[in-house]
Amino acid sequence: MIYVIDHNDSFTHNVVHQFSLFDKVECDNYNNVNRLKLRQAKVIIFSPGPGNPKNYPSTSKIYHRYKGKKKIIGVCLGFQQILFCEGAEIVEQNKIYHGYQSPVKVINKNSIFKKNKIFKVGRYHSLKLKEPFKINNFDITMRCLESKVAMAFENKKDNIYGFQFHPESFLTNNGNLLIKKILST
């Protein structure tokens, strides 16, 4: 079972439907997380959402508790939440991307995706990862081709993945394949 923690977002159920193509999915609000479901889940997803990772301490707790024990995937705010838990700074950006389609590029040869591959993705984010950023086992694997902002990370050792863009958006090309690959590694 895949357990989606919803941060009151208006895109969460697109995430739920996308993951439901591959496994049974449960989804609860971050205020109302079920411990039993958490324990039973094979994969935990942190949904997109408004605001800043520091507004969601309960999600941070879940991250620290299950890091290394279960596969964890973060989307948009979820991506920032994981990095924030690892000590990264999440900051406002000058140019804001809401409803934007941008090309991203796979930049890391260790990525589970093919290096130098370029594809279009849908973005909805005010904030971004502050760089330089260096944390053990975490690799930035994709960047926006235009702004160079970090768009994905992978931590293969602990099985943690994150996307700053929205794989579930209709603006993202082949989002389902992306998720399939992440789930099967």
Place this chain on the structure above:
Amino acid sequence: MSKTNQLENINRSRKSYIIYKSSKGFDLYTDFSKKIVLNNRNIFRFLNQKIPTKKFKETDLFIGFFGYELLNSLIGVKVPQQRDIKFPKGIFYKPEKKISLNNKLIYNPKIKINFKKKFKINIDSQHYKKIFDKFKKKIKSGETYQIKICTKYKMKSKIDPLDLFCRLSHTNLAPEAFMIKDENYSIISCSPENLITKIGPMVTTKPIAGTVKKSKKMTKNKALKYFRNNLKETKEHNMILDMERSDMSRICKVGSVRLVKEKVVEEYKDLFHYVSLIKGELKKKVKNIDIIRAMMPGGSVIGCPKISTLNLLNKQEKENRNIYTGSFGYIKFNGDLKFNIIIRSILSFKNISEISVASGVVVDSNSRHEFNENYIKAKALIDLFK
């Protein structure tokens, strides 16, 4: 008796009635055997009631509206104490008679009303700019991605609602237009936007984001080019599509939610709209109340993400929205639904007419432009009061 006379006779009889745009013309509903005034408590009973459907007649439906505040309370969003004219939160009627009318509504009012006063706006441009700048900061910090500031115009006067509605439908034959005339209030609307159509297990929503006026220079092809090249309109539209897909995904089967039409231009009498169509198949056991909670209030007129944006709006707004950004439509006894989003509307209650309008703040919008946009939207309705 001709159909026109029928309309005039019903209007003269002082019976309450409702007119709703149909695909071919208008449907008029009257002879109401029930009137249900909704509040935060009885709405659950109203939506969950089981109605026997042995022989289904075309008047076997409840027709009416949900106000904005009621829709907030249905999804657990609180609206703080606001200035309030004590207008009902929602009203539904059971009609016993339905008459089909064609697109050309003809009505010659016996008495011509002279409108002496002028509409007054509740927020001036300076105040508007303050709210605008505040929300822009909220976008920068990620609390909302898009938010619609509402302004309200009011005027005290008696009106002849049928006259206003007929004149409005002559200049703007909107696909979701409707009118309600009851003893103590009336609503006139040229809403263009369908929020939910449910037929059997299939549901659709048809969000609009982007409107341009028709002219000799602005043809359908030009309109499409204009929208495609306008990054701001495109981004707003994209955001609404992903939001509506997500709302539909709450109630629809996995894999069934599809963008059937993506960003196409539809032509109306005076306007072009940039619209999309999303379709899905309902999960088993989904009830009407689940559909309404998933879809309402309609995201395209609120902003995104819905819950945090509603909270920001409700904290900001000092005056009850009443019907504005609520939904009007019907619930058939066979389970089918059709609801619009109440915009471009006039609510007349206690001899005061109010017109609410809103336009969106996204990161690259401009305060003066949006304030004027609001005025242009209101003006089409204000001009009827001549």
